[in-house]
Amino acid sequence: SAQEMKHMENLSSLAQGSGPMEFQPSEQEQPWELIMDKKHFRLWRRPIQGSHLYQYRVFGSYTDVTPRQFFNVQLDTEYRKKWDSLVIKLDVIERDVATGSEVIHWVTHFPYPMYSRDYVYVRRYNVDKENNLMVLVSRAVEHPSIPEDPEYVRVRTYESQMVIRPHKTFDENGFDYLLTYSDNPQTVFPRYCVSWMVSSGMPDFLEKLHSAALKAKKMELEVRDYLSKGSDTAPEPCGPTQLEYA
Known part of the structure; x- marks a missing residue:
């Protein structure tokens, strides 16, 4: 979106300097709080109105892998295993060939002593060649073929949006990314405990993702190329109504 592009431009320019980086929320929004500031990675959070949860936003940059590699490694479920x-x-x-939407079932370990969590979500990706952006959006849904399993805790509230902007092109090293994320892990732990888990787990996941992209590049591993669809026609933009499972 135009707003996300503006965020990317502001953050990218500010990252070149040493001054503090801040998001300017609208009058209706809660302010963002910077909770982690590293050389190539910054993490903010803000309360979600009407709940005990936070929304998180990450801005980061990598210079040693291409946007295409980073994007493909995120989407390749077999490689992620x-x-x-x-x-x-x-x-x-389930996969919709016409729109590129996919319904994913994901079961993941949570820190001891919590039960493992499972997510059912729809994801949609878009490569905007005109604006030189890549977007990946995910959102929790219900699906008739994946009922709840008593062995896991079902996470019913989950949203994620990753925007990647190459420094040059999709196939040259270097890009900025902006990740906005929220979920309700269905835990009885206080909000500060959940916040600690997310703020420590998210950087760890992103670094593992980066390392996996580097490994795929170095070893020339077969990772599915989600940018090559046999056509120059990009998928239609993904709006909220298109993310609903029908």
């Missing part, structure tokens, strides 16, 4: 040790199950349940 190899590099993400927390995955118990990760399967594509």
